[in-house]
Amino acid sequence: MxxxxxxxxxxxxxxxxxxxxxxxxDEIIAKSGVKDGLVLVNPMHITAAVYVNDAESGxxxxxxxxxxxxxxxHLPGEDYRHNRTGEDNAYAHLWRTLMGHQVTMAIxxxxxxxxxxxxxxYAEFDGQRRKRVIVKVLGI
Amino acid sequence: MxxxxxxxxxxxxxxxxxxxxxxxxDEIIAKSGVKDGLVLVNPMHITAAVYVNDAESGxxxxxxxxxxxxxxxHLPGEDYRHNRTGEDNAYAHLWRTLMGHQVTMAIxxxxxxxxxxxxxxYAEFDGQRRKRVIVKVLGI
Amino acid sequence: MxxxxxxxxxxxxxxxxxxxxxxxxDEIIAKSGVKDGLVLVNPMHITAAVYVNDAESGxxxxxxxxxxxxxxxHLPGEDYRHNRTGEDNAYAHLWRTLMGHQVTMAIxxxxxxxxxxxxxxYAEFDGQRRKRVIVKVLGI
Numbered sequence: 001m002x003x004x005x006x007x008x009x010x011x012x013x014x015x016x017x018x019x020x021x022x023x024x025x026d027e028i029i030a031k032s033g034v035k036d037g038l039v040l041v042n043p044m045h046i047t048a049a050v051y052v053n054d055a056e057s058g059x060x061x062x063x064x065x066x067x068x069x070x071x072x073x074h075l076p077g078e079d080y081r082h083n084r085t086g087e088d089n090a091y092a093h094l095w096r097t098l099m100g101h102q103v104t105m106a107i108x109x110x111x112x113x114x115x116x117x118x119x120x121x122y123a124e125f126d127g128q129r130r131k132r133v134i135v136k137v138l139g140i
Numbered sequence: 141m142x143x144x145x146x147x148x149x150x151x152x153x154x155x156x157x158x159x160x161x162x163x164x165x166d167e168i169i170a171k172s173g174v175k176d177g178l179v180l181v182n183p184m185h186i187t188a189a190v191y192v193n194d195a196e197s198g199x200x201x202x203x204x205x206x207x208x209x210x211x212x213x214h215l216p217g218e219d220y221r222h223n224r225t226g227e228d229n230a231y232a233h234l235w236r237t238l239m240g241h242q243v244t245m246a247i248x249x250x251x252x253x254x255x256x257x258x259x260x261x262y263a264e265f266d267g268q269r270r271k272r273v274i275v276k277v278l279g280i
Numbered sequence: 281m282x283x284x285x286x287x288x289x290x291x292x293x294x295x296x297x298x299x300x301x302x303x304x305x306d307e308i309i310a311k312s313g314v315k316d317g318l319v320l321v322n323p324m325h326i327t328a329a330v331y332v333n334d335a336e337s338g339x340x341x342x343x344x345x346x347x348x349x350x351x352x353x354h355l356p357g358e359d360y361r362h363n364r365t366g367e368d369n370a371y372a373h374l375w376r377t378l379m380g381h382q383v384t385m386a387i388x389x390x391x392x393x394x395x396x397x398x399x400x401x402y403a404e405f406d407g408q409r410r411k412r413v414i415v416k417v418l419g420i
Contacts, residue, residue, distance in 0.1 A: 001141040001281040003316035003420055005388055036143035038180055038244075038278055040318055040384050044395025046333045052241065053186045053233055058221035062230050063237070065221075066211060071346060081338035081345075090342050093333055097343070100240045100380045101332065104180050104318075106276040108145055113274060115184025134393060136386040138318055138419060139278060140143055141281040176283035178320055178384075178418055192381065193326045193373055198361035202370050203377070205361075206351060240380045244320050246416040248285055253414060255324025279418060280283055 004032030004137040007044075012127030018060045019122045021050075021133070025105075026112050028135050035110045037139015042102040044134055047092035047126035049099035055119040063123075067095045092125035099123055107139055144172030144277040147184075152267030158200045159262045161190075161273070165245070166252050168275050175250045177279015182242040184274055187232035187266035189239035195259040203263075207235045232265035239263055247279055284312030284417040287324075292407030298340045299402045301330075301413070305385070306392050308415050315390045317419015322382040324414055327372035327406035329379035335399040343403075347375045372405035379403055387419055 006028045010019065025041055041050045053059065071094045074080070080090030103120060106113040112120075122133055146168045150159065165181055181190045193199065211234045214220070220230030243260060246253040252260075262273060286308045290299065305321055321330045333339065351374045354360070360370030383400060386393040392400075402413055 001420055005316070005386065005393070036145070038178065038276060038318065040386055042384075042386065044398060046395070046397050051237060053237065054222075056222060056225060058224055059230065059233055061221040062234060066234050070210060070350060081341040082334075082336060084338055085336060090339065093339055094342060094346050097331060097333065097379060099237060102383065103242065104182075104244050104384050106145065106180055106182065106274050108276075113145070113276070115186070115272060115274075117186050118184060132395060134386050134395075136318060136388075136393070140141055176285070178318065178416060191377060193377065194362075196362060196365060198364055199370065199373055201361040202374065206374050210350060239377060243382065244322075244384050246285065246320055246322065246414050248416075253285070253416070255326070255412060255414075257326050258324060280281055 001140055002032060002034050006135045008133040009130055010122060010124060011130045012124045015127050017124045017127055020055055020119055021122050022120045025120055025135055029107055029111060029137055032137040034107055034137050034139035037107045038104055039107055040104050040136045041120060042134050045131040047089050047096060048131060049096040049101045049123040050103050050133060051099050051121055051123060052103050052118050054117050071095055089126040095125045141280055142172060142174050146275045148273040149270055150262060150264060151270045152264045155267050157264045157267055160195055160259055161262050162260045165260055165275055169247055169251060169277055172277040174247055174277050174279035177247045178244055179247055180244050180276045181260060182274050185271040187229050187236060188271060189236040189241045189263040190243050190273060191239050191261055191263060192243050192258050194257050211235055229266040235265045281420055282312060282314050286415045288413040289410055290402060290404060291410045292404045295407050297404045297407055300335055300399055301402050302400045305400055305415055309387055309391060309417055312417040314387055314417050314419040317387045318384055319387055320384050320416045321400060322414050325411040327369050327376055328411060329376040329381045329403040330383050330413060331379050331401055331403060332383050332398050334397050351375055369406040375405045
């Protein structure tokens with residue numbers, strides 16, 4: 001039984017950015033030597049999300065529009081309570097929650113066991129600074 | 141330490157359908173021989189969700205109404221950007237995200253360790269075609 | 281390889297309450313003796329959520345406002361279908377779904393492997409009664 005841990009660092013050029021990290025996760029699994037098990041992919045910062053969906057730019061546009069409609073970047077009047085702390089990113093905390101912030105995926109035969117269109121994305125909602133994602137592999 | 145994998149296939153008669161898969165998952169755990177550990181239940185298609193909630197038809201109705209209200213099946217005017225690819229299912233990608241698309245459950249004494257009303261559901265949002273769910277058991 | 285299970289009990293004084301359980305989970309990990317692995321934290325009742333975000337009271341206020349705006353506690357007219365069963369808590373089932381109801385976290389060096397602001401919260405949406413959370417540790 002093996003456990004293996006790696007940390008991915010991202011520093012996006014834009015505030016909101018979507019990065020396909022499927023291959024990076026698969027390479028970590030290969031390196032771990034785990035043939036059968038689970039991999040957790042979890043953003044270690046609370047204004048980003050890791051989710052699984054299609055690698056299609058139109059859909060990524062739709063995700064952003066959905067998030068902005070459900071949770072505007074700022075509220076009229078007094079804005080979000082969290083922003084009274086001097087922060088400007090309350091929306092990013094809420095967006096990452098609606099997106100489901102982490103995924104656990106299956107490893108079979110030493111690789112991600114993915115359906116035909118499953119891709120793992122890192123969704124940055126308050127970028128332009130260095131942030132980490134943990135990849136924890138556990139299995140045999 | 142053991143790992144065990146099975147794939148469930150579903151081909152729903154309706155576009156949107158909710159299927160209680162609790163017993164199916166429990167049978168896979170029994171077959172795996174794992175007494176203590178974790179089970180990941182993850183839809184391998186990105187327009188479906190696996191979630192845990194009540195086996196109550198009224199609540200399932202409420203879930204559908206909530207999803208339709210937050211993310212309409214089509215947008216007035218130009219519709220979702222994803223649908224420009226020729227697809228008609230952008231809403232299903234977004235719904236499955238809001239539902240939380242996967243669950244990891246505890247195994248204790250060789251069975252799902254569930255609270256009194258926890259039931260595992262497969263929620264199909266773009267059905268009428270064959271789709272898979274992976275069940276990965278890991279433990280001792 | 282080790283597996284370890286504990287059940288946390290909560291009986292909140294308010295209907296809606298947020299409780300930081302990060303330290304409790306870390307103590308369970310220490311007790312388990314697992315140095316490297318995964319921990320699942322899952323509410324066993326379906327009107328509560330476990331999520332990871334900031335320990336900041338303004339943000340907790342913002343979460344509640346977001347949930348109330350997206351899913352009102354009651355619907356005008358006929359209310360939620362689930363409430364026809366005699367229940368009054370349909371909103372709580374839906375809220376816990378939007379929050380993402382469970383988390384799996386990494387264990388490294390015998391402790392939760394957390395980013396700088398990651399905190400694990402138990403979010404009770406229909407409290408004032410005894411409810412359980414399962415903590416399942418798996419690793420080496």
